[in-house]
Amino acid sequence: MTFSSVATRISGNGNQLGPRGRSVDHFVVHHAADSSLANVLAMMSSGSREVSANYVVKDGQIVGVVPEEHRGWSLSSPEWDGRSITVETCNSATGDASGWPISEQSYESLAKLIADCATRYGFPINRDRVLGHREVFSRHGASYATACPGGIDLDRLVRMAKEAQSGARPAPATPEPTVEESMYVVFVAETKSNWLITPTFVRKIVDLPDASAKDTIAGIEKLSKPKIVLPFGEFYGIWSNINAGTKDDSATGREIRALAEQIAASR
Numbered sequence: 501m502t503f504s505s506v507a508t509r510i511s512g513n514g515n516q517l518g519p520r521g522r523s524v525d526h527f528v529v530h531h532a533a534d535s536s537l538a539n540v541l542a543m544m545s546s547g548s549r550e551v552s553a554n555y556v557v558k559d560g561q562i563v564g565v566v567p568e569e570h571r572g573w574s575l576s577s578p579e580w581d582g583r584s585i586t587v588e589t590c591n592s593a594t595g596d597a598s599g600w601p602i603s604e605q606s607y608e609s610l611a612k613l614i615a616d617c618a619t620r621y622g623f624p625i626n627r628d629r630v631l632g633h634r635e636v637f638s639r640h641g642a643s644y645a646t647a648c649p650g651g652i653d654l655d656r657l658v659r660m661a662k663e664a665q666s667g668a669r670p671a672p673a674t675p676e677p678t679v680e681e682s683m684y685v686v687f688v689a690e691t692k693s694n695w696l697i698t699p700t701f702v703r704k705i706v707d708l709p710d711a712s713a714k715d716t717i718a719g720i721e722k723l724s725k726p727k728i729v730l731p732f733g734e735f736y737g738i739w740s741n742i743n744a745g746t747k748d749d750s751a752t753g754r755e756i757r758a759l760a761e762q763i764a765a766s767r
């Protein structure tokens with residue numbers, strides 16, 4: 501599951517995506533017509549709207565949503581979603597009177613992301629390859645007529661992305677962050693149950709409280725195939741490390757502790 505190393509976090513979505521069917525050679529910018537990052541991410545995971553993108557940007561935050569191996573549902577065109585890295589950008593003000601601007605920090609985040617994608621996929625940073633949504637229609641007759649991406653100055657964005665690319669330091673030796681590294685679903689053989697493990701917590705999947713969390717899990721389960729299967733002992737070790745120095749008194753913690761005692765007693 502590939503996401504840019506400039507992503508500040510991953511909010512995987514395994515539902516609203518499809519096979520690319522071709523290689524990436526464009527970058528397409530949308531504006532979200534919404535200033536709330538939470539709203540835009542919720543829209544992409546709720547299933548109520550069939551819309552997604554590879555990334556969502558707001559100010560300094562670059563959130564990975566649809567892994568780059570897949571196309572998002574962003575342009576109503578499998579061909580153009582397939583050949584493009586797509587990004588939704590939260591506006592800094594909304595309403596037609598505002599001109600639908602984005603913040604200076606969002607310009608910087610977009611420029612960084614464009615520079616990184618162009619370097620990795622080997623396409624040039626210019627106004628033919630970095631397009632606003634409306635230009636996919638006006639130049640290529642694909643997608644649909646739209647005002648998107650609002651007031652984003654694409655010429656300026658391309659200049660900034662070129663600067664970011666030329667000033668970029670060599671890629672660090674550390675691997676790019678992936679969904680599997682930040683969170684994964686583990687099937688524990690002895691308990692025959694699925695658990696979500698992130699760097700900071702472990703939860704039994706059936707205990708997740710709300711529908712949007714379940715959507716997210718369904719996405720991660722799809723993305724982290726083949727599912728990781730661990731014997732309880734190893735799973736217990738991971739849980740203990742995460743909770744080192746703390747006493748996890750949640751229902752999950754109590755259940756894991758009880759299972760450990762049960763298994764130890766039966767040996």
Ligand SMILES: [Zn+2]
Pocket residue numbers: 529530531633646648649
């Ligand atoms: Zn758009």
